[in-house]
Amino acid sequence: MRFMIIVPGGPETESGTPGTEEQFADMQTYQDEMLRAGVHVDGQGLHPTSKGALVSWENDEWVVTDGPFAESKEIIAGFSIIEVSSREEAIEWVKRWPRSAAPNPGQALELRQIYSPEDFDAMLSPELRRREEQLREAAARQAAQG
Template structure:
């Protein structure tokens, strides 16, 4: 099963990262990533750019409104993610507990990633997606 670990942090969490030497942070994260690679569970891992450089597309009106970052009433920001291929939610939880960037202001949300096999296989759009995934080596 695939699980996404959504790495979140508050302003307090991000501020505490500023106190950590960047090379030390890369070492901590690199060791964690290497551990998951050696265990054969890591499928993807990406960090996100500064939220001040992002935008939000708000669909609460027509046409949608596009707003530059930083965001207004944000209590937690999505800072990056891992996608793991593990046997269970419990295994995903155990990996999340070992994440190196932890402490006050940090949280990890764990969500199962649905597979294409869970959707109606006779649907024309699912057929097109399956063909694309097969052509790109994803299946």
């Protein structure tokens, strides 16, 4: 089972400051621990919304709105993806999140399970299932290249 740990943003992350040396060191220790346990898949921080864009479909055309996103109530500052055997194990890994990089009071790390191909078995035709497998294989090859 794969899970995404979603890290909320706030004034600090929106300022464009990626973090303190202590936060980097603590996160590297945490990621190293996850790597040694074999559960770490990926993890990245995100640039502030001022460097992003919202792309929406309106009146039969795409509309691009440059950031920052003042109306966004929920800003994502980063994420980690872990692969574990259960939801309970995922929660235990979230509880080990470094306190120096923990969300501000009133915010929380969000844990969401990622769909796996098997979740769609009942609804996919054999042709769509084969195409899904081909897409995943191509993505894995591309990731391995670099």
